[in-house]
Amino acid sequence: MLGTSPQRPSRAAVLCGVGGQLPWLKVGNDELADQLDTDDAWIRTRTGIRARHFAAPDEATSDLAVAAGRRALANSGSATVGAVIVATTTPDRTCPATAPLVAARLGLTGVAAFDVGAVCSGFVYALAAGAGLITSRVTDRVLVVGADLYTRIVDPGDRQNAVVFGDGAGAVVLRTGHDTEPGALGFFDLGSDGVHEDMITVPAGGSRLPVDPARTSHAEKHFTMRGKEVYRHAVRRMAGSARAVLEQAGLSIGEIDLFVPHQANLRILRTVATDLGLPFERCATHVQEMGNTGAASIPLALARSHVDGASGVGDRILLTGFGGGLTWGSCLLTWPSLPPAVEPSRPEEEAAP
């Protein structure tokens, strides 16, 4: 049960499958230190990150999204859904969206399919959209994927960002159910502050500043982040959003069994946990081995936590994202009974579900 007040069960989206996929190439801090003016001690102290995964040159966001989606569908026990939503900042192409391609490659031709762009908060936004499709009776089952290949937009020579970001995809399947059963998604908080749109941005390549080979600078074509300012906003907005859903549900932070925040930086996670009064052992922390995987970070953390057996059936889970836009969002759910899932770093199997 999500909230504290007893009520008649009502229609809700219920989590019924998780899966993740990391590229096979794992890059440790020392390997980056060989190419950049950085070192393992700086990266570990400032971010907690020890390694991240980089996609192969011929891999695209949809490749990882399909692999993660396939695993989530297999974990859910059925390969069929009525809608596919992909949260990403690094679509395969500017046009069309990546979701229809992911759907088609999963054998889901004919279903609703669209992308959500809310940068690192994208997965929580996509989850809200997916839950909405279910509660408004558009469909009974939705595949929600968070997938990003930040290596495609980060300048590999930019030491601040190149050490932080990694590639990956995570996915969940939602089905129709009731808000009182394990797996039910409950309260959401979503927000944005576009005044700070240039704090995290790729300046060129859109309609504001199309890429002009003669005029566009190297920096304009790549991801930029005002790290220190973003850090402060991340702490304030994540803690604020987490409190907002707790308040809606009438819960205290002490009643949360597992907090799954966007995995941006271990220091941010510690500060947010302290701010909320949450014992840090109840916070999912996978950033050390994956880096910041953008929209993939929360579903990848869910997939990893499931593999680790971090949650029991009925445990209360709090998801909180934050990212460019600026955007933020939180969602409460309870943990369902799921079959064992595949470790996201395991290579993709040949067999489809």
Ligand code: UT7
């Ligand atoms: O996913 C969306 C949300 N993203 C976030 O929430 C990320 C938030 N920001 C951060 O996580 C941190 O700001 C970073 C990890 C990006 C940077 O850490 P920081 O502690 O804020 O470092 P800084 O930018 O203040 O830089 C401190 C120093 C600078 O040198 P000076 O000016 O003090 O001489 C940088 O040039 O560290 C230098 N520096 C590095 N040194 C070694 C920056 N990057 C590196 C590096 N290796 N990789």
